[in-house]
Amino acid sequence: MVNLIWLLLLATGIIVSALNGHIESVTTSAMKAAEMGVEVAIELIGVMSLWLGLMRLAEEAGFIKGISRLFGPAIRHLFPSLKQDSPALGAIIMNLSANILGLGNAATPFGLKAMQELQKENTTPDTASPAMITFLALNTSCITLIPATIIGVRLKANSANPTEIIGTTIIATGFAMSVAIIVDYIIRNRRRR
């Protein structure tokens, strides 16, 4: 499916550019995007190193285990395939907390760390494990309490009430997240039988 979507994006883009008479924009767009990929990765290396360094401290001091023990029972139901005190749980909890607080650039390092830990417990290394799919469903549909970026945009556009969309945002994500959790649960149980 990913292969097809990737191809469709690229091919549609090129064909539409040709039809719209600006085929040369394909070249600049592709080159710029490739450059941007490097910029994003380099920036991420800095932030990732910072958070993974801190996370190692937290691990060695036993905090991550503590957090897992504290919040673990609540989210354990969602990850029945994980080991009892799996180190993945700590990273998952940190990632979700960062997402909820809207700390986007702290969420990514914890998320990638969680994937690495989940991969260690994955019995089929080239195929997504159920725990990974549950984690990604939670991650991408996670509630953000304060969508700070968009509030900033509204503020700049002279909104009478920039924060009035917080309620609607939480309701929309709340529904999305609930549906994701329920559907994921149903699929997992059906496959296990």
Place this chain on the structure above:
Amino acid sequence: MKVIAEISRWAIPLLLLLIPVLAYLRKVPVYESFVAGAEEGFITGVRILPFLIGMLVAIRVFVDSGALETVSHWLQPMFAFLGLDPNFAAIIPLAIMRPLSGSGSLGVATQLINQFGPDSYIGRLASTLQGSTDTTFFVLTVYFGSVGIKKYRYALKLGLLADAIGLIVSVWIVTKVF
């Protein structure tokens, strides 16, 4: 509301203070452990680079081609026919862009907010959409790529289903509340 904003503001400085101090008290060699952990950041960054570039190139070529504007132009008569706000078609590019690219959809949302006004129906809907879902497609490809997963199974469908629900509920709640 204010409390949450304060928590967001203090969260990182407090973590930066508390983790090292408490780890030190527990006899962890704080600086050396930090450096050892930080080393992983570089490897992960390099590992996700090809996935980032692959996705960003395809998405950018698609977005810059103007295909989204064409699609929304085509759909405009349909929304008018259904009795919806005729401006509704303007939301379509944002809805398609949201799962693909964070910066791309932020650009579209910003443009919609400025064009229709932040307190208009479209402005509020664009804000809610931008704030509510994540870049599902992008996150999946990069996260899976970072650990070498090739078969996603039902992950993408599940993520996109959540996005679709987010879109439908956004339209419903914004129409109802404001």
